[in-house]
Amino acid sequence: MKNIDILGFIAAALTTIAFLPQLVKTWKTKSAGDVSLVMLFTFCTGVFFWLLYGIFIQSWPVIAANFLTLIFNLLILSLKIRYE
Amino acid sequence: MKNIDILGFIAAALTTIAFLPQLVKTWKTKSAGDVSLVMLFTFCTGVFFWLLYGIFIQSWPVIAANFLTLIFNLLILSLKIRYE
Numbered sequence: 001m002k003n004i005d006i007l008g009f010i011a012a013a014l015t016t017i018a019f020l021p022q023l024v025k026t027w028k029t030k031s032a033g034d035v036s037l038v039m040l041f042t043f044c045t046g047v048f049f050w051l052l053y054g055i056f057i058q059s060w061p062v063i064a065a066n067f068l069t070l071i072f073n074l075l076i077l078s079l080k081i082r083y084e
Numbered sequence: 085m086k087n088i089d090i091l092g093f094i095a096a097a098l099t100t101i102a103f104l105p106q107l108v109k110t111w112k113t114k115s116a117g118d119v120s121l122v123m124l125f126t127f128c129t130g131v132f133f134w135l136l137y138g139i140f141i142q143s144w145p146v147i148a149a150n151f152l153t154l155i156f157n158l159l160i161l162s163l164k165i166r167y168e
Contacts, residue, residue, distance in 0.1 A: 007137045014130025021122035034118035038105035046098025053091045
């Protein structure tokens with residue numbers, strides 16, 4: 001794996017797992033009032049487009065990272081709506 | 085511009101502007117208790133790596149999208165710390 005690929009892998013991993021602490025915090029506190037619903041909708045839509053993009057260019061790293069990111073953010077979105 | 089590039093452009097635009105509503109909400113409400121500090125740190129680090137990646141592969145869309153995303157998230161992070 002070239003250095004540049006390692007850099008991309010680290011970036012993808014960080015911007016994917018970053019949403020896990022938010023998911024855990026929202027689950028624990030049962031509160032998401034300060035989290036923007038518009039952000040969650042817009043971000044989920046964008047990540048879905050990245051997922052389509054990854055499928056079209058047949059890039060497994062893009063597919064895997066955005067699939068997980070989409071799952072995490074859809075879960076945060078559902079908790080946000082539930083606790084609203 | 086090929087269809088696939090348009091898809092990537094839309095994805096990049098959405099996952100960049102998505103953070104603007106969160107920034108405005110946090111600025112207006114002066115409250116970010118429900119937003120995870122660990123998420124913000126991890127996400128900012130990951131976006132910074134994407135920025136480096138974009139510079140290395142000399143891709144202006146990756147550079148532009150991640151530069152803006154980093155700015156928005158660093159602002160949200162600073163407001164989060166200020167109102168904590």
